[in-house]
Amino acid sequence: MALLTHLFGKLANAVALLLAVLVMNFCLIHLAPGDPVQVIAGEMGGASPEVIAALRAKYGLDHSLLEQMFTYLGKVAHGDFGYSYYFNQPVLGLILQRLPATLYLAAASLVVAVLIGTVLGVISARRPNGLLSHGVTVLALAGHAAPIFWTGLLLLLLFGSVWPILPVNGMTDVVNPKTGFAYAADVAKHLVLPSITLGLVFVAQYSRLARVNMIDVLSADYIRTARAKGLPERVVLVKHALRNTLIPIVTVVGLQFGNLFAGAVLVETVYSWPGMGRLVFDSILRRDYPTLMGVLFFSAVMVIAANILTDLVYRLIDPRIRAGAR
Numbered sequence: 466m467a468l469l470t471h472l473f474g475k476l477a478n479a480v481a482l483l484l485a486v487l488v489m490n491f492c493l494i495h496l497a498p499g500d501p502v503q504v505i506a507g508e509m510g511g512a513s514p515e516v517i518a519a520l521r522a523k524y525g526l527d528h529s530l531l532e533q534m535f536t537y538l539g540k541v542a543h544g545d546f547g548y549s550y551y552f553n554q555p556v557l558g559l560i561l562q563r564l565p566a567t568l569y570l571a572a573a574s575l576v577v578a579v580l581i582g583t584v585l586g587v588i589s590a591r592r593p594n595g596l597l598s599h600g601v602t603v604l605a606l607a608g609h610a611a612p613i614f615w616t617g618l619l620l621l622l623l624f625g626s627v628w629p630i631l632p633v634n635g636m637t638d639v640v641n642p643k644t645g646f647a648y649a650a651d652v653a654k655h656l657v658l659p660s661i662t663l664g665l666v667f668v669a670q671y672s673r674l675a676r677v678n679m680i681d682v683l684s685a686d687y688i689r690t691a692r693a694k695g696l697p698e699r700v701v702l703v704k705h706a707l708r709n710t711l712i713p714i715v716t717v718v719g720l721q722f723g724n725l726f727a728g729a730v731l732v733e734t735v736y737s738w739p740g741m742g743r744l745v746f747d748s749i750l751r752r753d754y755p756t757l758m759g760v761l762f763f764s765a766v767m768v769i770a771a772n773i774l775t776d777l778v779y780r781l782i783d784p785r786i787r788a789g790a791r
Contacts, residue, residue, distance in 0.1 A: 483766065490761045494758060501526070501753065503517075505520060505551075508751075549755055551751045563741045574725060575664070577665070579718065582674070586677075586678075586679060605669035613735075617732055632654060632655045637651050638651055663725065674717060678712075679707075682709050712779065719776070726741075
């Protein structure tokens with residue numbers, strides 16, 4: 466019951482926050498320099514004042530900014546996110562087409578970052594002053610310091626020209642389309658390089674976090690007791706120490722979901738990955754306001770959902786929080 470009450474409270478806060486995000490996105494995008502009608506007219510090779518006026522009326526841009534905002538909020542309340550100026554289709558359908566690709570990329574990148582980061586952190590924590598620990602730290606920091614686009618282009622060159630064993634473009638093989646299990650395997654194969662590129666940026670943070678917490682946990686009394694009982698070192702590390710080490714990592718995973726999405730914009734552009742990050746890039750270039758606002762809204766939904774999920778997982782991992790709730 467306490468968990469349900471806590472969850473309803475979080476959802477109520479999320480609704481208020483999403484409303485604020487909608488208003489803020491609308492104001493920032495419409496106050497930015499640029500005119501979508503001029504962009505459309507430019508792509509048409511020019512347009513007369515009558516055509517430009519007709520385009521403004523068609524997209525509702527001839528009304529005042531305040532009137533446009535309330536019209537937009539009313540439509541969103543009914544599940545209507547508008548019509549894309551550039552892609553010429555409803556924004557909701559456009560986002561739902563691209564959303565799975567971004568979720569695949571984000572999930573795979575998180576797995577890469579958390580798995581590699583935690584393993585490196587645990588390895589370096591066993592002998593904090595050893596040569597291996599220093600080597601792991603240097604490698605992790607190098608991955609974090611390298612710009613995403615540079616890492617992406619380097620891997621693209623390596624696996625596209627020098628060692629062509631992995632696909633470097635798109636989400637599937639468009640020449641030989643596949644179905645069923647073969648399609649899933651094809652997507653997984655195309656996902657390897659983008660997920661490594663995006664995941665490497667966060668490996669350093671997770672490895673440092675795991676290292677610091679593992680060193681702290683290994684000096685605790687209950688670890689000394691476990692070792693005094695004669696338990697194998699593997700059991701002490703995995704069963705007793707790793708669980709407490711994961712608690713701050715799970716917290717950071719939820720908080721970094723927004724950063725992950727920002728990084729996806731660059732990764733999807735480098736690898737032509739058909740996700741929402743690529744959609745943001747195209748929408749900004751073409752002043753496609755409805756698409757941009759829709760993508761930003763759904764991004765906020767994903768970040769908020771990730772934080773709520775993190776909070777619930779945190780309660781499952783740490784019994785002290787459940788006890789405090791009761």
